[in-house]
Amino acid sequence: MDFYNKTGKMAIGSRLRLLTDKVTTDAAEIYKLYDVDLQPKWFPVFYTLCSGDSTITEIAQQIGHSHPSVSKIVGEMLRKGVVSEKKDKADKRRNVISLSKKGKAIATSIQDQYKDVNEAIEEMLTQTTNDLWKAIEEWEILLDQKNLLRRVHEKKKLRESKKVKIVDYTPAYAKAFKELNKEWISTYFKMEAADFKSLENPKGYILDKGGAILVALYEGEPVGVCALIKMNHPEYSYELAKMAVSPKAQGKNIGYLLGKAILKKAKALGGSSVYLESNTILKPAISLYYKLGFQKTFGEPSPYERCNIQMALKLK
Known part of the structure; x- marks a missing residue:
């Protein structure tokens, strides 16, 4: 077991397989000990059929196996004459x-084996x-609630997110601000007049009017951007706009970190509420906005053809 002491818990699958192999090897010998003509892997199907006839689909549902797996086992049992x-x-x-x-005869003769195996396990x-x-x-x-893949993915995002640094915009990031936004807009929609205004002149269109831009750096490289545009509106202080994350940096929690940082920036600037416009085709983005606390609103005129959803958030 020195190998597993070295690897630690990350080798849990391998260790469980080793334990399963030991038990399964003994199980095959136990069947021989009691002169029972079954294979260990048949047992869940056999035990289910002891309670009555079933279809392959019903058996699969009861024992938690896939339909093809049960179908294969039933085929083997048919060839051995255990089932019909x-x-x-x-x-x-x-x-x-x-x-x-033959199967019914096994069901009768196997009872002593059940008793002895159960007592040995106890x-x-x-x-x-x-x-x-x-x-x-x-x-x-626990795995039904959240499988191991999802748990590992969350840990990966958390670890990688620690390498992300959110900084204020400077002219050095002008190209990144423009290119990251053009990339996602052109992928799903078309560039519009309002896009060119903010992307070609972020200083004049956003910063000089009381807005802000934040840049997400991953290991020093700009991979995400987000802007606050000052609004002259009785209800909304700022518009969250021009949020973009490079496809090569997605899955690192960058969008969420940018969103949290831009809301914090809005509050620091004295804002009481933040408004945004998007499109429901951008499902990950919409999910992110809900996660940040935004709720649907409506009724504001939009300069964008692509806008089909409006959302707002009151800052606490």
Whole structure:
């Protein structure tokens, strides 16, 4: 076990497979010990059929296996004569699987094996500090709530987000501000007059009018931008606009970090509310805005043809 002491918990899958292999190898020998003509991998299907006939779909749902996996196991059991297959009388499109005469005989003879195996497992559980059975149940619940892939992805985003630095705009970032926005706009829509005004002259159109621009740097490279445009409006202080993140930097939480930083900037500038315009085709962006606290609003005239959703947020 020195290997697993070195790798730590990141090798949990390999270690569980090793444990499974040990148990499965013993299980095959246990079946031989009791003269039971079954393979360990058949057991979930066999046990389910002991309670009555079922279709492959029904069995798969009950034991949590895929349909192809159950279909393959049933095929093996059919060839060994443990189960039989027939058309459903009520629905000829469905095949019903049931225990054969041989399978029913196994179901009767296997009862002593069940008893002895269960007692052996119970004895092992009393000899351990941690109850493996309960731990497995807990892990199954946790993985149903959020699988390991998603958990690792979140840790990856968190680690990479620590390399992100949000800085104020300077003329050195003029090209990045323009190119990052042109990239995403041209991908989904077309550049419009209002886009050219802000991207060609961010100082005059945004900064000199009381707005702000923030730039996200990842390992020193500008990969994201976001602007606040001062609004002359009785209800909204600023417009959140021109948020763009480079495709090569997506998945690093940069959009969220920029959004939080720009809202903080709006509050620092004395703003009481922030407004934005977007398009519902940009599902990740819309999800981000909801996550930041924005809610749908409507009724404002827009200079953009692409705008089909308006959102606003009151700053606390």
